[in-house]
Amino acid sequence: MDIGIDLGTASILVYVKGKGIVLQEPSVVAMDRSTGKMLAVGEEARRMIGRTPGNIVAIRPLKEGVIADYSTTEIMLKYFLNKIAHSRIFRPRMMICVPAVITTVEKRAVIEAANAAGARQTYLIEEPIAAAIGAGLDISKPFGSMVVDIGGGTTDIAVMSLGGIVCGESLRVAGDKFDDAIVRFVKKEFNLMIGERSAEEVKINVADVFPESDEDKAVSMEVRGRSLISGLPQNVTITAGQTCEALQEPVEQIVNTIYSVLEKTPPELASDISEKGIVMTGGGSLLKGMDKLICRRTGIPVIIAEEAISAVAIGAGKALENLDILGPNAVFTK
Known part of the structure; x- marks a missing residue:
């Protein structure tokens, strides 16, 4: 098997x-x-x-x-x-x-x-190679494809052609750092200590890094934690607008790295990417407003892969079936 x-x-x-x-x-x-x-x-x-x-x-x-x-x-x-x-x-x-x-x-x-x-x-x-394959991109041809894979621990950004990575960067800012940013924000803003799981629920349910209207900013949920003043359990309401502020730093790091990779991309491949768009995979790509923010900042269309969360695993399985097509630098076995 x-x-x-x-x-x-x-x-x-x-x-x-x-x-x-x-x-x-x-x-x-x-x-x-x-x-x-x-x-x-x-x-x-x-x-x-x-x-x-x-x-x-x-x-x-x-x-x-x-x-x-x-x-x-x-x-x-x-x-x-x-x-x-x-x-x-x-x-x-x-x-x-x-x-x-x-x-x-x-x-x-x-x-x-x-x-x-x-x-x-x-x-x-x-x-990024597995994510591209899992998202249905044909990276074996001499045509540029760009993938942004935002996972739990790392974000991988890569431009690929002919089965390998032409240029790319990996940064250790991803889903976990989003959770940490929410925990820090709630602590600073409300004097409330919340756990990892509560922060993750906020990220999934209300977080929005590109709220387009006051109505979007007003979306809220109640979060429970321990008050740092009284030491007792306490509930507070956090809005999408506040999560946008909380997540600004890690999100900016990702957007700036995408910029950096695009600057290093050869002109012909950059032209292919502007035509085809940037493909996003990983759980972090589902963070509300992430695709719109990257599109606004780069001027390039952004597509979230159909199976965003499972694209990397699907790509890994398909790569094993097509070892002969992958470039010599794509697979490590020693």
Whole structure:
């Protein structure tokens, strides 16, 4: 069996040839500190974040797109592979996505973790290439395509042609930094401490980085947390206009990096991109107003991929089926 894996900071998606996306779970593992025993993985473990007693810890083994805790990553991969196929002789070929800017040591850590988890052979592919393939772009032709993949830990921006990346940048500003920005804003504005999950709910439900009218700015939701003044639970209402202010810094970093990549793009490819548009993938691309803001600032049409969240995993699976078409620099196996 051939499988493509989007080994993300926030979640793991697994694509199986002929079946499509078979698994989508948060990349979280709950462990008992005293015994070292695994208690839960995925969605069940995510529900424990911020709610565990002292002896239980919910770990996110990937940070900013790379492995931060090797042994926990191996445990998590093994668990998810067993969930897909219960056979003991299940040893698939794996194509795993990694950020465009990653060291050789970090690449080897991913390959070793995958092999230890049961892979027969492991290939790595850079996220923007996988995202482009998953979004349905034909990058094998001498024609420029630009992809902006905003994940949980990293944002990868790349211009591709002839199966490889012509120019691009990877920055460690993405969904997690959006959550952090909301937490900081609520703390400063309302003297209220909220958790990661509450910040994520605000980001998904009301956050808007390009509100076009007063009506858009007024969209709101109630968020619960602990008052830093009284120390007691408290509810406050946060509006889309306030989230726009809260998210300004990380969003500006992404937009400025897109600008920087466009400036380095050869003129012929830049012409292709202005005609075809910029394709956005990843969960962060669904942040309300992100596409309109990039379009306004660059003057280039922006298209959000149909399967934005799963595009990277789908692309990884399809890349494994078409290894001969990919450029020599697209896949890392050593």
